[in-house]
Amino acid sequence: MHVRNRPVADRHGYRIQREQRDDDASRINRPASTIRPTPSAPPAPTYAIPDQHNLTPELTVLEKKCYGSAGCNFRYELRLITTTPVDFAPSKRYRVTIVIEERTTWERIHSLTVVGKKADVVTGRVSSDTSTNPVATIQWITPL
Incomplete structure (x- = not known):
């Protein structure tokens, strides 16, 4: 030796x-040993499902014309924003139905589509018997 x-x-x-x-x-x-460790697959991503806890409608009044006791006409933009940091599945689509109310002379219903990190933005008009800005609330969220 x-x-x-x-x-x-x-x-x-x-x-x-x-x-x-x-x-x-x-x-x-x-x-070296001929046995090689098998590579582990990366974990599958997990996605959130849109609901009323992680989405909220944002209504921005773009124009407001008031006519005394007759009330006001509003032109608005409506979009969805997330209330928490979430990722929605990029391959799934959801319809979010939003109602605009708050003493408006008629109820306005919009359906916005959410896909991944993108959502529709709409504009519209509504009349109210007061000068109070309209309020948007989510009514339903359904998968497409």
């Missing part, structure tokens, strides 16, 4: 000499 010194580093990075015997070398220089 032949003994030789080979430099190695200790846990602090200092070089030290280690004796290596021929029988140690045979264990160290063995061919």
Whole structure:
């Protein structure tokens, strides 16, 4: 059996000499195992389902014309915004039905479609018997 010194580093990075015997070398220089670990598939992404807890309608009044006791006419823009950081499935579509009310002379119903991170934006007009801005509320969310 032949003994030789080979430099190695200790846990602090200092070089030290280690004796290596021929029988140690045979264990160290063995061919690598032919068994390879199977790669694990990345976990499937999980997506949220739109509901009234993670979506809310945002109604922005673009124009307001009031006529005294007769009330006001409103021109508005309606969009959906998320209330929490969520991701919806990019391949699924949902219809969100929104009702605009708050003492309007007639109820306005809009259906907006949500796909992934995108949602429709609509504009419309509504009349009210007061000067109070209309309020939008989600009525239903249905998968398409």
